[in-house]
Amino acid sequence: MTNSAVVAHAAGDLRIDDIGEPTPDADEAVVAVAFGGVCGSDLHYWRHGAAGASILREPLVLGHELSGIVVRAAADGSGPAAGTPVAVHPLTPHGDGVTPWPADRPNLAPASTYLGxxxxxxxxxGGFAERVALPSRMLFPLPAGLDLRTAVLAEPAAVAWHAVERAGSVAGRRVAVIGSGPIGLLAVAVARHHGAAEVIATDLHELPRSLASARGARVLDARDEEAIAGLHADVVIESSGTVPGLGAAVSAAARGGTVVMLGLQAAGTVAAPLATAITRELTLTGSFRFAAEFAAVLAALADGSLEVDGILTHVVSAVQAAEAFATAADASVSSKVALAFGAGD
Structure with a gap:
C-alpha cells in the first residue's frame, strides 16, 4: 500500500512521493489525514526553497495545518482511541540549554520544532501525507459539531486568536486588521468573537476585502493611506508581514493604542515609522504562533461562535498539490486552500 505525501525537494520542485508506512514510537498514534491547509511557509518552501531562515537541505514533507482520524492509537495508551477525529497542534517545545524563555509560553522555547x-x-x-505518525499529545479530539473540513482551520485560527489576545481585551474597542489574507480574516473573526465594537480590515484585493466584509468588518483598500491614517483604532493587528503594512498599522493606531505585529517581516532591518510610534506612545507587541489557545479555538469553531464560513475557498485533491499551491499563492483568487487526502470522505 502506498502512502503518498507532498514533498518539497528544492525551490520549484514539489513532488508527490511514496514515503512508506509510518512506524510510530510508543507515544505516537497513526493518523489518516483528512485535510491539510496550505500555509505561507509551505508556499515559501515551494517557491524559494526556504521559509525565512529555515532552508531546505533535504526533502521535506510539508504541512502543519492538519485534521484527520486516528487509525492506530499510541501503544503506550496515551492520547485518543482509534476512530477519533482530531486536529493537530504541531509544536514540540524545546529549550537549547542556554537561552532563557518563559515556561508558560511554550511558543517561545528557543529550540522548538514545528511540523513541516x-x-x-x-x-x-510535516503532515501532508495519507498517513502520519504523530505524538499523541499533539492530537486534540474534535468537539461534537466540528467537522474535519472546518477543523483544518484550527491551527491558523489559533495563531489569530493568540495575536488578538496579545493586545489584551478588545471588548468594546475599535480593531483594525492590516492585510486580509487567511490569518487576517481569522483575526477579524476572533476580534468579533472577543467583542470588538468595530472591526476594520484592509487589503489590496477585492476577494479578501469581500470575505472580510462577510465577517462583519468595514473594509478599506490598502492603498487608501488617508482613510487608514484616519482610523484611530485602539488595536491594530498587522497581518500582512510587509513593510508598507507595518507602516500602515502604525498610522492606523490611535494615540495610546496597541499594534500587534503578527505578520512575519523579512529577516534583518525593517523600516518602520518609529517616531510616530514614540510620539503616540504606541505599544508595539510581537505575536508568534500560539500557546494554550488550541482547545478554546476548537470549542469556538464547534459552537459556531468563531464564524469562519467562506474563509476556506478551495479544497483540492492532494495529488494536485502543485495546482493547489499555485492557487494559494494568488491572493486575488483564493483565501485558505486545503489539500484533501481522503480520510473522512
Missing part, C-alpha cells in the same frame, strides 16, 4: 519545518537538521517532517 526545515529549521533543524534533520528537518521536522
Amino acid at each position: 519545518s526545515a529549521m533543524h537538521l534533520p528537518h521536522t517532517q
